[in-house]
Amino acid sequence: MTHNKRYIAVDGPIGAGKTTLVKMLAKDLKAEAVFEPAEKNPFLADFYKDRRLHAFKTQVFFLLNRYQQQLTLKNSAGPIICDYTFAKDKIFAKVNLSKEETLLYEKIFSLLHAELPKPDMVIYMQASPKVLLERVKKRGLSYERPITEDYLEELTSAYNDYFFNWSESPLLVVNASDIDYVRNKADWENLKKTIVSHDKGIAHYHYVT
Numbered sequence: 295m296t297h298n299k300r301y302i303a304v305d306g307p308i309g310a311g312k313t314t315l316v317k318m319l320a321k322d323l324k325a326e327a328v329f330e331p332a333e334k335n336p337f338l339a340d341f342y343k344d345r346r347l348h349a350f351k352t353q354v355f356f357l358l359n360r361y362q363q364q365l366t367l368k369n370s371a372g373p374i375i376c377d378y379t380f381a382k383d384k385i386f387a388k389v390n391l392s393k394e395e396t397l398l399y400e401k402i403f404s405l406l407h408a409e410l411p412k413p414d415m416v417i418y419m420q421a422s423p424k425v426l427l428e429r430v431k432k433r434g435l436s437y438e439r440p441i442t443e444d445y446l447e448e449l450t451s452a453y454n455d456y457f458f459n460w461s462e463s464p465l466l467v468v469n470a471s472d473i474d475y476v477r478n479k480a481d482w483e484n485l486k487k488t489i490v491s492h493d494k495g496i497a498h499y500h501y502v503t
Contacts (some may be wrong), residue, residue, distance in 0.1 A: 301367065302489070306419030307449045308441065309429035311470045315419065316377040318475070322486060325373035331359040339437040341390075345445075349390040353399060355385045356405070364410045378436040380410055381456065389445075389452045399466040414465045417489065418457045421471045423447045466492045468499045 302319070313329065335341075337352040362381055374487045387399050388416050408492035421429075422447040426489040430438050430446075455464060468490060 298410045299490075300373050301411060301413045302373075302375045302415045302417065303413040304375065304417045304419060305378050305379045305382050305453075306470070307375065307421070307426055307435075307446060307453055308431055308438070309426035309446075310419035310421050311429075314476060315357065315417070316375050318482065318488065319489065321374045323375070323490075326370060328363070328367065330378055331363050333359060335359075342437055342440040345390055346392070349392075350395045350399070351473070353387050353391060354387070354402070354408045357399075357403065361406045361410070368411050376413075379413065379416055380407060385452050385456050388456075389448050403459045409427040411467055413463050415466065415489075415492065416457075416460065416462075418453070418460075418465060419470045420450075420453075420467060421469070423450055425471045426450070448464065458498065464492055464494050465496045466499055472500060 302325075304316050304319075306312055316327050317465075319325070324352070335352060335355050337348050337355055341348040341352040360380055360383060361377065367374055367376070367503050383401075384403055387396060391399055423443050426446045427441070427443045430441055459465065468485065473481045473485065485499060488497075
């Protein structure tokens with residue numbers, strides 16, 4: 295299956311299925327799979343215990359790590375499929391930072407964002423907060439145990455608000471609550487075909503058998 299997109303970014307809330315989609319898509323499209331920096335955020339466990347107290351340092355650590363990785367994408371020769379957008383950091387900041395912290399964060403973000411490559415296409419993975427929480431619990435990461443459905447509701451709302459006005463590249467919104475592209479071949483083939491063919495504006499994917 296051929297396509298002309300050099301850089302596809304996949305984004306969505308915690309538990310939306312980004313990593314799985316990137317692995318499958320990269321394999322079938324013969325692209326390089328790029329995942330968030332492997333270095334663990336040393337502030338993340340404390341953040342989930344007390345979001346307000348630890349949010350700013352957690353956010354800045356993520357921002358700088360993602361910035362450093364995104365810079366390297368400029369030099370990639372072949373197609374790339376990444377499991378986040380740089381905008382992700384801004385979305386989480388909106389949910390987690392105070393008004394004063396957000397003002398400072400926005401200044402840092404604006405300086406860094408201007409230097410980075412822009413995706414040729416973004417895939418926004420949606421799922422209900424209930425489904426997201428079920429998936430988070432299923433993967434059983436200890437530092438994610440304090441995550442609540444209310445927090446995922448906030449996060450989902452922030453993602454929806456952000457991508458509602460998206461105009462930087464073609465955007466495909468996929469409701470990941472309704473499809474099982476991992477175990478259902480028809481779901482996967484239809485989703486993949488839609489991703490490859492989508493080349494302008496905003497589209498919503500919902501596969502009906």
